[in-house]
Amino acid sequence: MGTLIEEIFSRKAGRHVQAGEILLLDVDYIMSHDNTTPLAIKAFREIGKPILDKNRIVLHLDHAYPAPNVLAAENHKKIIEFVREQELPHFHRQGVCHQVMIEEGYITPGAIVIGADSHSNTYGALGAFGAGLGSTEIGVAWATGKCWFKVPETICIELTGETQRGVYAKDVMIYIAGLLGMDGGTYRSVEFGGEYIESLPMHERIVFPNMSTEIGAKCGLIAADEVTINFLETATPAKGPFEALYPVNPRYERVFEIDVSTLAPQVACHPDVDHVKPLEQVEGLEVNEVYIGTCTNARYEDIEIVANMLKGKKVNPLTRVIVTPASERIYKKAMKNGLIEILMDAGCTVTGTGCGACIGRHGGILAAGERALTTMNRNFIGRMGSPLSEIYLASPATAAATALTGHITDPRQYLMQNAE
Amino acid sequence: MGKAWTFGENMNTDEIIPGRFNITIDPLELAKNVFCEVKPEYAKNVQPGDVIVGGQNFGCGSSREHAPIAIKGSQAKCIIAPSYARIFFRNAINIGLPILECPEAVADIDEGSEVDVNLTTGQITNVTKGSIYQARALPDFVLKIADAGGIVNFLKEHDIEELMQNAE
Structure with missing residues (x-):
């Protein structure tokens, strides 16, 4: 009996637990990437104990891969040497860690997965507990298989209605970030539910837990259902049977009810993710770069939306338009179905997979005074390069419309044309 | 100071x-x-x-x-x-x-x-x-980590299970 996080933690603890309790739990997978693994190796070596279970360790190279400079190359080298030395079986370099974790079947309902990356919350889309931690705790978990957690209170976000054409999960989540604010979910589990969430396919659901990080949440959760099970069975190598946990007579700290049917496309404006406006209020603002990528919105369906809108057209000649597919699986499917060719014909630069421009170290860095509109999840000052640049966050459709004009543009006019 | x-x-x-x-x-x-x-x-x-x-x-x-x-x-x-x-x-x-x-x-x-x-x-x-x-008091198990000078130092001397022993 309890909220979804109480149910997940109770199952793992083998007893009924409640918000406020502190638990030491076994973790199912321990994720880290090229930015955070070197520090985890340092902590692990200082602890001086062996790895408890190498099958639980998953390492990725995605933040700056292939290496854009010598220091990044040294980091990668150090990680590869560690993988060799410890004979680690799960080592990936085929895309953004969170997408690869899902695609490769590491994430299943009820699993406890910790990651040295703040967007590890993403795994909640499949009814798993995913939370970001620092590198030292990753090194600790390698040696002990365990991590401490305080069972959080839960904020429930009940979403009803159907979005209008041209309004996507990203617009809804940006709206929620504006409503709750960047510390509105701090230390909380945020449960997303309601008929709107239930109606969404997996690629759209993922946006909510992924961006729950931006409101400070410990985790963002969606209860596993038929959509989840079907996704796991058809799109991942995960082995069932899957146990779909759901809240049972939950006691929520707060409940927000939101009717999505009245929402227009939303934009999170420079310089904060909760500086949210309906798109019409910033329409026409000049943009120097459009970036379609990241763990938030660079899945096949996102790229398909963009390609459909750009097909047979040209992007603004003075705007850089960069597309970074989230994973190689996505890239190959997009290539096979002709989407990459459409994007390139339209004037987009399609890069290799990974985190790309999102972390300001390669793949589309911004100059002073430049403005980007991106499908990313955060817009901190200086994140994509110069501290004097600006980042605006929006849906892939808004990104595509903006790519065509070179200024922030409502996608609905283009979607209507395509519908005719 | x-x-x-x-x-x-x-x-x-x-x-x-x-x-x-x-x-x-x-x-x-x-x-x-x-x-x-x-x-x-x-x-x-x-x-x-x-x-x-x-x-x-x-x-x-x-x-x-x-x-x-x-x-x-x-x-x-x-x-x-x-x-x-x-x-x-x-x-x-x-x-x-x-x-x-x-x-x-x-x-x-x-x-x-x-x-x-x-x-x-x-x-x-x-x-x-x-x-x-x-300042607000920190939970017992957090103090154990802080007193050791961090989790790595704590684990050099203790098992992780000891974090939770007698914890509030």
Whole structure:
């Protein structure tokens, strides 16, 4: 009996637990990437104990891969040497860690997965507990298989209605970030539910837990259902049977009810993710770069939306338009179905997979005074390069419309044309 | 006793140490660029024993441990803030960077104030104004990690299960 996080933690603890309790739990997978693994190796070596279970360790190279400079190359080298030395079986370099974790079947309902990356919350889309931690705790978990957690209170976000054409999960989540604010979910589990969430396919659901990080949440959760099970069975190598946990007579700290049917496309404006406006209020603002990528919105369906809108057209000649597919699986499917060719014909630069421009170290860095509109999840000052640049966050459709004009543009006019 | 360096609300990890500097894990190297965009004079002028006074949700954003490491590397004695983002809170405790929760002290301390912090008792003295505050007590198991100087040091001497023994 309890909220979804109480149910997940109770199952793992083998007893009924409640918000406020502190638990030491076994973790199912321990994720880290090229930015955070070197520090985890340092902590692990200082602890001086062996790895408890190498099958639980998953390492990725995605933040700056292939290496854009010598220091990044040294980091990668150090990680590869560690993988060799410890004979680690799960080592990936085929895309953004969170997408690869899902695609490769590491994430299943009820699993406890910790990651040295703040967007590890993403795994909640499949009814798993995913939370970001620092590198030292990753090194600790390698040696002990365990991590401490305080069972959080839960904020429930009940979403009803159907979005209008041209309004996507990203617009809804940006709206929620504006409503709750960047510390509105701090230390909380945020449960997303309601008929709107239930109606969404997996690629759209993922946006909510992924961006729950931006409101400070410990985790963002969606209860596993038929959509989840079907996704796991058809799109991942995960082995069932899957146990779909759901809240049972939950006691929520707060409940927000939101009717999505009245929402227009939303934009999170420079310089904060909760500086949210309906798109019409910033329409026409000049943009120097459009970036379609990241763990938030660079899945096949996102790229398909963009390609459909750009097909047979040209992007603004003075705007850089960069597309970074989230994973190689996505890239190959997009290539096979002709989407990459459409994007390139339209004037987009399609890069290799990974985190790309999102972390300001390669793949589309911004100059002073430049403005980007991106499908990313955060817009901190200086994140994509110069501290004097600006980042605006929006849906892939808004990104595509903006790519065509070179200024922030409502996608609905283009979607209507395509519908005719 | 040290000087207070004040920062605003929602100070994020990109502002503490921008991503482009996270190519090293050397605390002293990281400290050279800590707060470089929000308060460039900090890295140049900070003295051992100075105190960071932050706003609510201090350390929000990425999971990068480089942020508390950069602050620790700058030889600041501790952070005082009304609240911390959750990953930053864990990271600071885990690496042995003392953090105190005390909204009243934060409201009272100005940039450059002389501040004395007793890390054992959690007593914060604003020497400039002559006022005294008590930081909120940390949970027992967190104190065990803090007392050991971080989780790595704790695990050199103990099993992880001992964290939870007699914990509240």
